[in-house]
Amino acid sequence: MPTTEQLLDNGQGVIDPDVFFKMNSPPANLKDFETKLEQFVDYHQEKKTRLVFITSGGTIVPLENQTVRFIDNFSNGHRGACSAEYFLEAGYAVVFMHRQFSLQPYHRHYTHNPSIGFLDYLVQKDDNIQVDQQYNDKMKTVLSNYQNAIKNNRLLLLDFVTLSDYLFKLKSGTRILARLQENAMYYLAAAVSDFFIPSEKMHEHKIQSGGGALTLTLDQVPKFLTPLVSVWASKGLIVSFKLETDVNLLVPKARQALTRYGHQVVVANMLSTRKQTVTVITKSSQQVLSLTPEDIAHHVEIESRIIPQLVHIHDGWISSGATKACQQ
Amino acid sequence: MPTTEQLLDNGQGVIDPDVFFKMNSPPANLKDFETKLEQFVDYHQEKKTRLVFITSGGTIVPLENQTVRFIDNFSNGHRGACSAEYFLEAGYAVVFMHRQFSLQPYHRHYTHNPSIGFLDYLVQKDDNIQVDQQYNDKMKTVLSNYQNAIKNNRLLLLDFVTLSDYLFKLKSGTRILARLQENAMYYLAAAVSDFFIPSEKMHEHKIQSGGGALTLTLDQVPKFLTPLVSVWASKGLIVSFKLETDVNLLVPKARQALTRYGHQVVVANMLSTRKQTVTVITKSSQQVLSLTPEDIAHHVEIESRIIPQLVHIHDGWISSGATKACQQ
Numbered sequence: 260m261p262t263t264e265q266l267l268d269n270g271q272g273v274i275d276p277d278v279f280f281k282m283n284s285p286p287a288n289l290k291d292f293e294t295k296l297e298q299f300v301d302y303h304q305e306k307k308t309r310l311v312f313i314t315s316g317g318t319i320v321p322l323e324n325q326t327v328r329f330i331d332n333f334s335n336g337h338r339g340a341c342s343a344e345y346f347l348e349a350g351y352a353v354v355f356m357h358r359q360f361s362l363q364p365y366h367r368h369y370t371h372n373p374s375i376g377f378l379d380y381l382v383q384k385d386d387n388i389q390v391d392q393q394y395n396d397k398m399k400t401v402l403s404n405y406q407n408a409i410k411n412n413r414l415l416l417l418d419f420v421t422l423s424d425y426l427f428k429l430k431s432g433t434r435i436l437a438r439l440q441e442n443a444m445y446y447l448a449a450a451v452s453d454f455f456i457p458s459e460k461m462h463e464h465k466i467q468s469g470g471g472a473l474t475l476t477l478d479q480v481p482k483f484l485t486p487l488v489s490v491w492a493s494k495g496l497i498v499s500f501k502l503e504t505d506v507n508l509l510v511p512k513a514r515q516a517l518t519r520y521g522h523q524v525v526v527a528n529m530l531s532t533r534k535q536t537v538t539v540i541t542k543s544s545q546q547v548l549s550l551t552p553e554d555i556a557h558h559v560e561i562e563s564r565i566i567p568q569l570v571h572i573h574d575g576w577i578s579s580g581a582t583k584a585c586q587q
Numbered sequence: 588m589p590t591t592e593q594l595l596d597n598g599q600g601v602i603d604p605d606v607f608f609k610m611n612s613p614p615a616n617l618k619d620f621e622t623k624l625e626q627f628v629d630y631h632q633e634k635k636t637r638l639v640f641i642t643s644g645g646t647i648v649p650l651e652n653q654t655v656r657f658i659d660n661f662s663n664g665h666r667g668a669c670s671a672e673y674f675l676e677a678g679y680a681v682v683f684m685h686r687q688f689s690l691q692p693y694h695r696h697y698t699h700n701p702s703i704g705f706l707d708y709l710v711q712k713d714d715n716i717q718v719d720q721q722y723n724d725k726m727k728t729v730l731s732n733y734q735n736a737i738k739n740n741r742l743l744l745l746d747f748v749t750l751s752d753y754l755f756k757l758k759s760g761t762r763i764l765a766r767l768q769e770n771a772m773y774y775l776a777a778a779v780s781d782f783f784i785p786s787e788k789m790h791e792h793k794i795q796s797g798g799g800a801l802t803l804t805l806d807q808v809p810k811f812l813t814p815l816v817s818v819w820a821s822k823g824l825i826v827s828f829k830l831e832t833d834v835n836l837l838v839p840k841a842r843q844a845l846t847r848y849g850h851q852v853v854v855a856n857m858l859s860t861r862k863q864t865v866t867v868i869t870k871s872s873q874q875v876l877s878l879t880p881e882d883i884a885h886h887v888e889i890e891s892r893i894i895p896q897l898v899h900i901h902d903g904w905i906s907s908g909a910t911k912a913c914q915q
Binding site: 330332383398479530 | 601647653660693697698699709715717718723727731733800801803830
């Protein structure tokens with residue numbers, strides 16, 4: 260197997276996406292992932308349902324082959340899990356490819372709460388266990404929406420853990436969805452690592468702490484949006500995200516991404532205000548969506564504004580695809 | 588404020604524990620943590636209940652001050668959460684200081700399952716929501732044990748996220764428990780980072796990925812067992828853990844820790860077999876505890892063997908403490 264150095268595609272130390280797949284082994288459950296996804300896509304292709312492929316949560320980058328330590332990204336998957344519900348509400352079928360144990364649509368209302376655990380929702384009543392009355396009303400709605408989505412085969416949950424898992428599944432998943440052409444949207448909300456340690460450079464065992472300071476050198480992760488936009492999912496509507504902590508970089512970096520990759524939409528957000536305000540950027544437009552203090556008081560979620568906007572852009576994308584097809 | 592370089596206590600680049608506390612700010616909720624813990628400890632001191640302070644789950648080390656990326660440790664908190672239940676069964680009061688959203692005692696039976704989410708346990712029945720019958724029997728026992736622990740004020744849940752949170756709370760917590768003298772056990776099952784980036788050396792904003800490879804230099808985390816054993820909790824029974832992936836290092840490193848810190852017990856375990864076998868090591872003994880294939884088939888947990896063994900060691904520790912007190 261060639262080493263990373265032999266396969267660098269430029270002077271900056273960034274390998275080509277194809278090289279990444281040659282240098283890493285696919286996840287053990289990739290076949291199972293593909294089978295489930297193919298069945299789901301076939302079902303919805305026949306029904307002509309629009310489908311959105313949501314990626315959600317952060318990827319990890321192991322520091323050792325027998326992993327004890329890893330680099331993670333800040334993301335509990337809130338954006339993705341929340342968005343999935345609004346896409347389902349808008350009539351889409353949803354593939355929810357998420358970091359294992361990050362927030363999931365519907366379940367999210369009852370998990371990841373630091374002060375209420377699973378059993379705190381429950382009480383024993385005669386010989387049964389019931390949900391405490393105080394949670395009953397809201398939970399009836401959430402449970403019924405969730406059960407409808409599952410019963411109608413509208414929600415497929417798939418997971419990943421490492422960067423490598425994610426990239427193999429992203430490639431495979433977007434290629435399977437490609438048969439839906441313009442009817443597919445790709446909503447890439449996952450927080451994907453920008454840096455990784457190639458397996459060949461990794462420590463085999465747990466790094467020992469006796470030797471003072473530790474220096475780690477991480478390579479840049481290849482830019483997977485390039486093949487995704489141009490090859491894997493070229494006819495779909497592709498929405499990427501840009502998260503920054505420096506407000507001055509936000510819009511310039513979002514515009515730079517649109518130019519570099521040639522896809523359709525960037526949703527740009529600041530780490531500190533991401534639940535209240537986002538900017539939806541296309542080649543020809545830039546729209547700020549914000550919650551008012553009144554919205555926030557009424558627990559309105561910003562995703563209830565983002566999704567309709569994207570559905571609108573998707574309408575246009577599908578029409579223009581149909582136009583192009585007629586002209587051919 | 589002095590820089591880390593000015594405060595190094597040796598040539599290896601390891602700062603003194605006290606220096607760490609001077610260089611970092613305490614967590615915002617430290618006062619609240621202390622108040623809750625003091626009330627809990629006072630209550631059990633009066634009742635003369637034995638108390639165990641369990642730390643559980645991994646600490647994170649941020650790579651940026653406005654954190655987008657961080658280094659994490661492999662640990663879902665299984666050992667700690669599971670052990671807490673057996674300590675409660677053995678009559679102990681339990682302080683469960685855990686990484687936020689890691690496994691918690693009792694709740695753990697229904698969370699962190701990749702194929703069953705919160706709502707999958709529930710069904711609507713008339714106007715109520717009930718637990719599905721298939722889970723009812725086991726859950727009745729688990730729920731009742733959990734509710735008894737809470738009702739009898741025997742379980743206190745406290746959390747941390749970063750290494751710095753953890754260390755401030757460890758220091759403060761063990762000092763509060765010190766009033767229980769030999770009656771307190773410290774069961775340090777958390778996977779604590781060995782390396783960190785001092786705040787002054789950290790990037791302020793999200794590290795940008797345009798510049799090729801990324802080099803990170805991490806300092807070694809001070810050895811907090813030293814002040815913990817000699818000052819903070821000098822009369823308690825202290826149990827630390829040693830996790831390795833290289834079997835040849837396991838027992839030598841565990842013995843080295845006992846010698847270096849002068850505490851009482853190391854529970855040594857291999858990453859790959861930690862749920863089936865551990866070695867409980869004291870200055871004068873070394874006992875391997877293992878599950879048989881039959882145990883595993885019957886879902887016996889290794890913690891059901893570890894805890895009684897530690898309770899036995901604690902019996903001896905308390906008696907020897909009483910003897911020492913009489914001799915004084």
